[in-house]
Amino acid sequence: MQLTHRIEKAEDWDIVRFSGDIDEEAEIVLSSLPSQLSGQCIFDLKDIQSVNSCGVRAWINFMRAAEKNSKLIFEGCTPEIVSQINMIPNFKGDAHVRSVYASYVCDSCDTQKLELFEEGKNLPKEVGEELAEVNCPSCNEVMEMEELEDEFFGWLEAS
Numbered sequence: 001m002q003l004t005h006r007i008e009k010a011e012d013w014d015i016v017r018f019s020g021d022i023d024e025e026a027e028i029v030l031s032s033l034p035s036q037l038s039g040q041c042i043f044d045l046k047d048i049q050s051v052n053s054c055g056v057r058a059w060i061n062f063m064r065a066a067e068k069n070s071k072l073i074f075e076g077c078t079p080e081i082v083s084q085i086n087m088i089p090n091f092k093g094d095a096h097v098r099s100v101y102a103s104y105v106c107d108s109c110d111t112q113k114l115e116l117f118e119e120g121k122n123l124p125k126e127v128g129e130e131l132a133e134v135n136c137p138s139c140n141e142v143m144e145m146e147e148l149e150d151e152f153f154g155w156l157e158a159s
């Protein structure tokens with residue numbers, strides 16, 4: 001699905017809601033976007049479906065341009081985006097990450113779910129901090145994070 005975005009105004013901030021794929025076609029959308037951004041923007045990334053390597057290049061170029069004039073916050077980073085942030089620090093540049101989704105799986109019944117970690121609530125302040133238990137919505141057993149916790153939150157060290 002082609003990358004799209006819509007901009008909503010919220011007090012002093014612009015909320016840019018992205019959806020679709022960050023792939024080779026994303027550049028067309030991303031190249032015209034920096035000129036539309038105000039000084040403070042929240043990027044809502046929860047509806048990004050996938051990210052590929054061509055898309056990453058376009059995204060990094062976009063971030064370089066966007067950061068020149070705007071303070072940026074990332075919200076709702078999907079597990080795939082978190083893994084990009086961990087592998088490629090330029091993916092988020094100087095943006096502040098306010099919330100991320102982690103995938104959890106239940107060993108007892110194989111149920112999967114995404115758990116939202118939000119700053120000021122359950123998002124750890126540093127790597128290694130103990131996380132609250134996540135219970136399975138089907139059988140109530142304690143679920144396991146699919147990624148290694150310390151690796152998943154590795155980006156906290158750098159920010």
Ligand SMILES: [Zn+2]
Nearest residue numbers: 106109136139
């Ligand atoms: Zn379960």
